[in-house]
Amino acid sequence: MRFLFRANKVDLSQDPLSGTDDELVAPAWRSVKLERQAHAASLWAMLRRLPSTARYLFGLAWQVSPSMTLLVVGANVVSGLAAGISVYSTTSVLRELITEGPTAARLVAALPALAVVVAALAVQRGLTILGGYGSQVIGAGLERLAERRVVDAALHVELSAYDESSWFDSLELAYQSGVAHVDGAFDRLATALGSLAGLLATAGTVALLDPLLLPALVLSVLPDAYAALHVARLLYTSMRRTSTLRRRRWLSTRMARDDSPAAEIRAYQAQPWLLADLDRIAGLLVAEETRLAQVQARTRAIGRALGGVGLGAAYVLLGVFLATGRVPLAVAGGALIAIQVGRARLEDVILSVNRIYEEGLYVNEYQRFLDDAHTRTRPTTAVTAPVAPSRYRVENLSFRYPGAERDSLHEVSLEFTAGQVIALVGENGSGKSTLAKLIAGLYRPSGGRILWDGVDIATADPDSVFDRVALVMQDPIHFPTSLADNIRLGRRDRTDTQDTALRAAAAAAGADEVAAQLPRGWETLLSRQFVHGTRLSGGQEQRLAIARALYREGDLLIADEPTANLDAKAEAAVYQSLAHLAQGRTCVMITHRMASVRTADRIYVLDHGRLAESGTHHELMELGGIYHTLYTIQAASYQDAPTPAKQGSTRSPSV
Numbered sequence: 001m002r003f004l005f006r007a008n009k010v011d012l013s014q015d016p017l018s019g020t021d022d023e024l025v026a027p028a029w030r031s032v033k034l035e036r037q038a039h040a041a042s043l044w045a046m047l048r049r050l051p052s053t054a055r056y057l058f059g060l061a062w063q064v065s066p067s068m069t070l071l072v073v074g075a076n077v078v079s080g081l082a083a084g085i086s087v088y089s090t091t092s093v094l095r096e097l098i099t100e101g102p103t104a105a106r107l108v109a110a111l112p113a114l115a116v117v118v119a120a121l122a123v124q125r126g127l128t129i130l131g132g133y134g135s136q137v138i139g140a141g142l143e144r145l146a147e148r149r150v151v152d153a154a155l156h157v158e159l160s161a162y163d164e165s166s167w168f169d170s171l172e173l174a175y176q177s178g179v180a181h182v183d184g185a186f187d188r189l190a191t192a193l194g195s196l197a198g199l200l201a202t203a204g205t206v207a208l209l210d211p212l213l214l215p216a217l218v219l220s221v222l223p224d225a226y227a228a229l230h231v232a233r234l235l236y237t238s239m240r241r242t243s244t245l246r247r248r249r250w251l252s253t254r255m256a257r258d259d260s261p262a263a264e265i266r267a268y269q270a271q272p273w274l275l276a277d278l279d280r281i282a283g284l285l286v287a288e289e290t291r292l293a294q295v296q297a298r299t300r301a302i303g304r305a306l307g308g309v310g311l312g313a314a315y316v317l318l319g320v321f322l323a324t325g326r327v328p329l330a331v332a333g334g335a336l337i338a339i340q341v342g343r344a345r346l347e348d349v350i351l352s353v354n355r356i357y358e359e360g361l362y363v364n365e366y367q368r369f370l371d372d373a374h375t376r377t378r379p380t381t382a383v384t385a386p387v388a389p390s391r392y393r394v395e396n397l398s399f400r401y402p403g404a405e406r407d408s409l410h411e412v413s414l415e416f417t418a419g420q421v422i423a424l425v426g427e428n429g430s431g432k433s434t435l436a437k438l439i440a441g442l443y444r445p446s447g448g449r450i451l452w453d454g455v456d457i458a459t460a461d462p463d464s465v466f467d468r469v470a471l472v473m474q475d476p477i478h479f480p481t482s483l484a485d486n487i488r489l490g491r492r493d494r495t496d497t498q499d500t501a502l503r504a505a506a507a508a509a510g511a512d513e514v515a516a517q518l519p520r521g522w523e524t525l526l527s528r529q530f531v532h533g534t535r536l537s538g539g540q541e542q543r544l545a546i547a548r549a550l551y552r553e554g555d556l557l558i559a560d561e562p563t564a565n566l567d568a569k570a571e572a573a574v575y576q577s578l579a580h581l582a583q584g585r586t587c588v589m590i591t592h593r594m595a596s597v598r599t600a601d602r603i604y605v606l607d608h609g610r611l612a613e614s615g616t617h618h619e620l621m622e623l624g625g626i627y628h629t630l631y632t633i634q635a636a637s638y639q640d641a642p643t644p645a646k647q648g649s650t651r652s653p654s655v
């Protein structure tokens with residue numbers, strides 16, 4: 001791929017992102033979905049959406065604080081009107097001062113209007129401060145509320161969303177941009193209301209002086225306004241185009257900031273690759289931003305020039321009115337001030353509308369994300385999964401991951417009863433973890449059904465399904481809290497005042513030994529990113545995950561390679577406690593350690609997503625199929641090889 005980092009020379013006729021032939025810039029999904037959305041966000045469409053964006057923002061602000069919302073709106077509108085009144089009164093002062101007569105008399109005549117100017121300005125300044133205070137208070141609450149909604153939505157969508165790259169893009173956009181812009185957009189909206197009130201009052205003043213001056217006033221600002229709106233649109237389009245690139249850059253920089261990859265990056269000397277990757281992305285981004293800056297500058301310059309012509313026209317018109325005697329000198333002086341102030345107000349309004357438009361694009365993206373997340377969240381239903389089911393049945397189960405070209409499971413059928421330990425066996429990629437996640441209700445089948453005592457779990461309330469399952473994954477997570485809380489999180493609402501259940505689960509999983517080795521025991525924080533925090537070894541993390549699952553006391557324990565990181569002694573202890581746990585409960589176990597599979601009540605062998613064999617250890621060994629092969633290969637590696645002559649071997653001398 002071409003390297004495009006040329007910060008000081010960008011060919012405007014060329015799109016720096018085109019021809020890069022890179023899925024980072026134009027991912028496959030972009031053409032269909034995002035282009036349609038981008039089209040919907042045209043300038044006109046955005047202006048049309050302005051009222052609904054405003055309603056949405058006020059609704060959010062109202063949730064944060066109704067009284068503060070009223071304060072902000074009221075303060076901005078009244079302050080805008082006060083500004084307009086001060087302009088009108090200023091023109092009255094001028095009129096009184098420019099009229100004929102003795103100076104003292106003119107001054108006295110101007111005094112009442114002058115008093116109004118001072119009072120109006122005082123009210124305007126005071127309310128601006130008050131409005132600013134309200135905006136700040138609401139802003140803080142809005143940001144938290146907006147962030148919570150994104151996180152809440154992300155935490156509750158179906159797991160399958162996390163298999164789609166487009167989901168990550170819209171999540172990133174909503175989180176990084178949307179949350180910040182919700183606060184900004186509300187602020188702009190409040191300012192715009194104030195500017196609009198000020199503009200109406202000032203325009204009223206101009207119209208009172210001479211209605212014919214109004215069109216000239218509008219003409220002097222419109223080109224600039226259009227340029228500002230156009231620039232906002234360019235910015236937004238560019239932001240969309242580079243969202244995948246920015247996410248990619250974030251991932252690359254995270255590799256350097258995270259502690260987990262630090263050792264392997266060094267051992268594989270991957271630093272140059274990472275830096276080159278970062279440079280490549282930075283090059284594309286800088287080129288795109290430079291192109292954007294040039295187009296923006298050009299657009300603004302044209303807007304300013306045309307606006308200057310409009311202002312000139314307004315002054316010429318005023319001159320003509322003066323020369324032809326249409327307006328007297330006193331009124332012309334007032335009109336000049338009113339035009340200047342009116343122009344500033346109009347610019348304020350346009351600037352605010354422009355900013356709302358700009359922020360509104362992000363807010364719409366944020367809203368769209370929440371709507372999309374809503375459709376991806378499994379609805380709660382009145383059907384609940386049975387408590388302690390006695391029979392689990394998998395019927396013609398097929399599954400394909402979102403966007404995948406092939407099914408990962410093909411018409412798998414199996415059955416087991418409560419209290420049984422079943423083992424899923426097969427080569428890498430044969431579909432074991434996928435099947436286990438489907439049995440746990442984490443994915444919904446593409447075809448077929450999973451029945452718990454006859455209830456199809458795809459139709460049951462998801463929380464009622466998850467409530468019955470305890471899961472131990474290959475790479476278990478730990479939460480950034482204490483060791484004890486990490487186990488308690490297995491069943492947060494469980495009453496265990498004396499920690500009896502906690503200690504029993506920990507002892508069965510060997511996690512009590514982990515606690516004994518840690519400097520702060522059960523209260524050790526499991527995050528190295530904080531003072532006194534620590535990081536567990538792979539085996540210790542696995543013991544913790546098993547303890548959490550045991551503490552949960554679910555009806556169905558699903559263990560995906562639960563002992564992959566454990567030493568031989570710990571592994572034996574875990575299988576002993578799993579066997580103990582399985583009494584009265586059901587256990588679906590995935591493991592490549594064939595010795596641990598032998599005792600399972602039933603073994604299911606998967607091959608390329610299909611169920612190839614099933615039976616007990618002895619039945620499958622007699623069958624002489626895949627299981628037999630896998631078992632004998634592993635067993636052979638434990639057989640003693642013929643011992644060579646002892647010449648090279650050494651032995652510590654006996655003492």
Ligand SMILES: Nc1ncnc2c1ncn2[C@@H]1O[C@H](COP(=O)(O)OP(=O)(O)OP(=O)(O)O)[C@@H](O)[C@H]1O
Nearest residue numbers: 163401404408426427428429430431432433434435
């Ligand atoms: N999130 C995903 N998106 C797309 N395809 C996936 C995803 N996860 C797994 N697959 C594919 O589904 C198939 C089955 O994967 P699965 O993880 O279930 O296999 P497995 O038998 O558990 O493998 P292993 O023994 O290596 O853990 C594989 O071809 C894999 O590439």
